[in-house]
Amino acid sequence: SQQGEEDPQALSIQEGENATMNCSYKTSINNLQWYRQNSGRGLVHLILIRSNEREKHSGRLRVTLDTSKKSSSLLITASRAADTASYFCATEANDYKLSFGAGTTVTVRA
Amino acid sequence: SAVISQKPSRDICQRGTSLTIQCQVDSQVTMMFWYRQQPGQSLTLIATANQGSEATYESGFVIDKFPISRPNLTFSTLTVSNMSPEDSSIYLCSVGSPGGEKLFFGSGTQLSVL
Numbered sequence: 673s674q675q676g677e678e679d680p681q682a683l684s685i686q687e688g689e690n691a692t693m694n695c696s697y698k699t700s701i702n703n704l705q706w707y708r709q710n711s712g713r714g715l716v717h718l719i720l721i722r723s724n725e726r727e728k729h730s731g732r733l734r735v736t737l738d739t740s741k742k743s744s745s746l747l748i749t750a751s752r753a754a755d756t757a758s759y760f761c762a763t764e765a766n767d768y769k770l771s772f773g774a775g776t777t778v779t780v781r782a
Numbered sequence: 783s784a785v786i787s788q789k790p791s792r793d794i795c796q797r798g799t800s801l802t803i804q805c806q807v808d809s810q811v812t813m814m815f816w817y818r819q820q821p822g823q824s825l826t827l828i829a830t831a832n833q834g835s836e837a838t839y840e841s842g843f844v845i846d847k848f849p850i851s852r853p854n855l856t857f858s859t860l861t862v863s864n865m866s867p868e869d870s871s872i873y874l875c876s877v878g879s880p881g882g883e884k885l886f887f888g889s890g891t892q893l894s895v896l
Contacts, residue, residue, distance in 0.1 A: 705884055714788075714874060714887035715825070760824065762885075768813075768878070770885060772825040 676761045676773025684779045691748040693776040695761030696741075702764045704737055704744050709758045709775070718746075718759075751780045784809055784877050788888030795865055795895050802861045803891045805875035810855035812878075815885070816848070819872040828873075831858045865895045 707715040734747040762770040785808040829837040837850040
């Protein structure tokens with residue numbers, strides 16, 4: 673079942689600007705992950721943050737996790753046209769299955 | 783990372799027919815997962831396919847509608863049976879990373895049912 677709720681649903685920014693999207697979830701998790709999907713194709717794993725971590729970086733990506741608020745944010749800095757995609761958060765609870773959020777569609781304008 | 787080949791990449795089918803989607807992985811994996819993504823929606827897990835045993839289906843999905851085969855550790859198929867326009871979706875196969883935490887996805891099959 674879908675656990676994550678993402679906000680905003682859609683985001684349009686100028687190239688070079690930062691993009692921030694948020695994910696909220698309902699139950700306790702082992703980890704939270706972010707995936708990117710280009711043009712309705714397969715998803716690509718971006719970053720994973722464990723429940724005992726608060727912040728993680730990977731290149732231009734920064735992820736935060738607040739387990740007390742059951743929320744996470746993904747920040748993409750210095751956006752590029754190639755960052756245009758849909759971004760999904762996914763949570764893993766005590767079973768091995770991932771539950772995906774509704775996604776945020778990001779458009780980066782040149 | 784795992785490389786997953788999924789085919790067909792897209793198909794347009796008539797209602798009442800069936801389509802089989804194939805998923806080939808470049809390494810042996812224990813579990814393979816099949817997801818459905820309806821237009822503009824998120825991913826919903828259909829079933830988990832283990833080699834040598836019956837697939838485990840999620841609530842709302844049944845074997846008669848979505849039969850799955852898993853003949854070996856690198857291959858799986860998902861059949862969408864007796865299709866209706868409501869089955870129009872992207873179908874994705876995925877496998878877990880060696881540590882089991884993250885998923886690798888095939889490129890998806892975009893299915894349109896007329």
